[in-house]
Amino acid sequence: MMRFAVRMDVDLPRDLDPAVVQDTLAREKAYSQQLQRNGEWVHIWRIVGAYSNLSVFEVESNDRLHEILWNLPLFPYMTIEVTPLAVHPSDIHPPQ
Numbered sequence: 001m002m003r004f005a006v007r008m009d010v011d012l013p014r015d016l017d018p019a020v021v022q023d024t025l026a027r028e029k030a031y032s033q034q035l036q037r038n039g040e041w042v043h044i045w046r047i048v049g050a051y052s053n054l055s056v057f058e059v060e061s062n063d064r065l066h067e068i069l070w071n072l073p074l075f076p077y078m079t080i081e082v083t084p085l086a087v088h089p090s091d092i093h094p095p096q
């Protein structure tokens, strides 16, 4: 398994139809929660003071992470930064 920290910054256009915004946010929540249930989206944290999140993904490949991110309903309105992670040698709770 490969682990990644992903920062997502959301920037919704101010003139976007409110019905489209509502539908997109509902689909984004369902999509995110499904991936959390299946174990690929391990953590999601709000970044204080920003319409942004910091998430950790555990996936089988770069291609799988790309597929997940590409299919985010909010993808057209996001800037995404991906950081690959390795286990730290000082971690007293290293992942299995």
Ligand SMILES: O=C(O)C[C@H]1C=CC(=O)O1
Binding pocket: 008, 010, 028, 029, 032, 051, 052, 053, 074
């Ligand atoms: O609110 C966000 O950070 C954007 C997005 C990521 C997951 C989700 O449900 O919404």
